[in-house]
Amino acid sequence: MLVFGLASLMAVPLRAGTIDTAFLERPWPKERIRETEVGRHAVTWREYASKPEGIFAGVRFAAPLDRDKVWALANEYADVGSSTPGVTAVRYVERSERRDVIEVDVKILWKSLTLRFEVEKEPPVLVTFRLVNEALGEYRGLSRFEEAGAGQTAVDLVTWLKPNRPVPIRLLLIVERIAMLQAAREFLKRCEKRATTR
Numbered sequence: 282m283l284v285f286g287l288a289s290l291m292a293v294p295l296r297a298g299t300i301d302t303a304f305l306e307r308p309w310p311k312e313r314i315r316e317t318e319v320g321r322h323a324v325t326w327r328e329y330a331s332k333p334e335g336i337f338a339g340v341r342f343a344a345p346l347d348r349d350k351v352w353a354l355a356n357e358y359a360d361v362g363s364s365t366p367g368v369t370a371v372r373y374v375e376r377s378e379r380r381d382v383i384e385v386d387v388k389i390l391w392k393s394l395t396l397r398f399e400v401e402k403e404p405p406v407l408v409t410f411r412l413v414n415e416a417l418g419e420y421r422g423l424s425r426f427e428e429a430g431a432g433q434t435a436v437d438l439v440t441w442l443k444p445n446r447p448v449p450i451r452l453l454l455i456v457e458r459i460a461m462l463q464a465a466r467e468f469l470k471r472c473e474k475r476a477t478t479r
C-alpha cells in the first residue's frame with residue numbers, strides 16, 4: 282500500500298513542497314473515466330496514456346473512516362511488503378512529520394531493484410511523492426484526503442509514469458490499473474477492519 286501512503290483532486294491544490302504534481306490536478310487530455318467496484322466499494326478510475334506524455338492513472342473512492350484515521354493508515358508503510366506483490370523490504374532513510382525518504386526493495390521477474398521514494402506531506406490532507414530511477418524512469422503522484430461526512434473520507438490517488446526506455450505503454454497502463462485497484466482493495470479492507478475495532 283505504498284502508493285496510498287505516498288491522495289481528492291476536487292479540493293483546492295496545496296503547494297508547500299518541492300515535488301511538482303500540479304500537472305496531475307488538471308484534466309488530462311483524452312482521459313477515460315469509468316466506474317467500477319473493488320470488493321463491495323464503488324471506485325472511479327481515470328486513465329490516459331501516450332508515449333510522449335507518459336501514463337496518467339487515478340482512483341477515487343470513499344473510505345469508511347474519518348480523515349484522521351484514514352491519514353494514519355495511509356502513512357503506515359511498514360507492512361507494504363505484505364500487501365504489495367514484489368516488495369521484499371521497506372526502509373526509512375529519513376522520517377519526519379512533513380517529509381519521508383523511503384527505500385523499497387522490489388523483485389520484478391528476475392531483476393531486483395531498490396527504489397527510493399521522496400514523500401512530502403501536508404497532514405491530514407495531502408501527500409506527494411516522487412521516484413526517479415535510471416532503469417525505470419520518473420514516477421510522481423499525489424494522494425488527497427477530503428472529509429466526506431458521516432465518518433467517511435474521499436481518497437484520491439493520482440500517478441504519472443514516464444518510462445526512460447521504449448516500452449509498450451498500453452501494457453504499462455494495464456499493470457498500473459491492476460496495481461492501483463488491488464492497492465485500493467487492500468486499503469479499504471484495512472479501513473473496514475479498523476472501523477470494526479473502534
